[in-house]
Amino acid sequence: MSRAERLKVMPTGDMAVSIIFRILFIIAGAITALFVARDALNFTIIQTFVAVLLVTAVVGGGSLWSLRRKT
DSSP, X not given: OOHHHHHHHSOHHHHHHXXXXXXXXXXXXXXXXXXXXXXXXXXXXXXHHXXXXXXXXXXXXXXXXXXXXXX
């Protein structure tokens, strides 16, 4: 299945989530590469951990931002 065919099949919401995850993993990969060699066996595990930390930071920052706006 080509990329064009997959885009026709994939609903819009799924495509948005896919793009967000791709951007998140690109950022996590860049941060992880600063501390771990890309050919290390545990690079993908550490990259996933960094991605989870980034998601937690974004959600926490968003909740703190909404608290700040309510006061």
